[in-house]
Amino acid sequence: MSSIPENQSRIVLRKRPTTGIVAGYESEDATFAKEVAKVPRSESELKEGDVLVKVEYVSLDPAMRGWLRDARSYLPPVQIGEVMRAGGVGTVVLSRFEGLSKGDKVSGITGWQEYATLPGKACEKRKIPPGCSLLDYLGPLGSSGQTAYWGIFDVGRIKSGDVVVVTGAAGSVGSMVVQLAKMKGCKVIAIAGSEEKCKWLKESLKADEALDYKAPDFFSTYREIATKKYGYIDVIFENVGGEVLDRSLLMLKPGARIAFCGAISDYNNPKPKGLTNYQAMIAMRVKLQGFIVFDYQKRYPEAEKEIAEWLRDGRLERKFHIAQGGLEGCPQALNDLFEGKNIGKMVAKVN
Structure with missing residues (x-):
């Protein structure tokens, strides 16, 4: 029997904020809502070329506030009812993409959810080498x-x-x-x-x-x-x-x-x-x-190679701030980011 649960939790955009994000889920003005959604439990439920990733950490970044505006920008805005966009890292648990297997660690745009179905081709480019820190791929290597x-x-x-x-x-x-x-x-x-x-x-x-x-x-x-x-x-x-x-x-x-x-x-x-x-x-x-x-995506490997070397030889220091509340705490964590409560990279632990 599959160890993948039948359902998962995810957080979607409920209402566009006009000033700060309204954290929590009970208020009618709350920016986000919690949802329960089905999870693919076998490869046959995935499209050819896709992978299912168990999300372990998600990133919290100031740019996410801009993605909530219904305005022209470098990315389309997150839509009402859509899973909140966020970078994340996790483990492949199902794959219909030849370049990735169960157990591989990857980074990608996972969103605020426990499991993400992602294009394998994109994940392959951000495959995390064995033994490397997942968090580094949301911070200095992300x-x-x-x-x-x-x-x-x-x-x-x-x-x-x-x-x-x-x-x-x-x-x-x-x-x-x-x-x-x-x-x-x-x-x-x-x-x-x-x-x-x-x-x-x-x-x-x-x-x-x-x-x-x-x-x-x-x-x-x-x-x-x-x-x-x-x-x-x-x-x-x-x-x-x-x-x-x-x-x-x-x-x-x-x-x-x-x-x-x-x-x-x-x-x-x-x-x-x-x-x-x-x-x-x-x-x-x-x-x-x-x-x-x-704009620099094609040149990411250049920077990653140098940054990885600086991390290995100790020339670069990094610090992570693990937000409280896990996945459900992400809206409040984003507010905490704007209030400057973090030192270093803020992330939320999902699984």
Whole structure:
């Protein structure tokens, strides 16, 4: 008899939020709903070329808030009644794809559910080698690491001696960027949201400066350090947007580059204020470039090879925050992410 259960739990989009996500499932305003769904229990129930994956961990990322908007973007929005989109890692339990067998570990877009039916061809490209950490394929060897790598090297085009500012520096992407910039010989000013995070960034990740944006004197301290101590900024890796970015525009060197990865400060704001200091970009001939990591998919193996080597030799540190509540706790965990309760990569354990 199959060890695969007849039914599984999954979480679907119930209502599009206008501000923050409404966690829980009982309120009529709740963003998500829980569902019970059938699970394929034999290969004959799969389409040719598909695999069934038992999901073990799912990723929690700021970009997921954007996927809930019914708006034009780089991916279509999650539809009402659809399983919430999310990256995940797990084990193949059924396969009708020649390149994958039962027991293989893979990563892919699994969604918030216990079992995911996925195209085998896509999973084969993200097959996890035996003995490797599943969590690393949601963090440094997954989309977080790829985003950091291509954003700072290809978009930011850092070089030795550059003064680099990283916002959201204690998150999964930001913490990678801090380390990559230091490896390149840059001076790094890391910005995060607590004394604990700043301590980790300085002591463990070796940021030259770590500033708490919640501190009452943050902006005056930031300007003093960026302009007087380091002589203005060459590169910003921007995860947060909002007022910090606006103030930063006044501290840039001629020809500065801004790798615009995210704007977490405004994702839950229905009416973002926007930038007021943008004219400084003209005088300083600044390049601000938004980028999407999926644009680099064909080059993922290049980054993965280097990152894996840096992990093996200890040059890269990673930290994971396991959210409370498992699969059912994912909506609240996403809110916790926006409140900055994590250090490093936030994930939820499903099975």
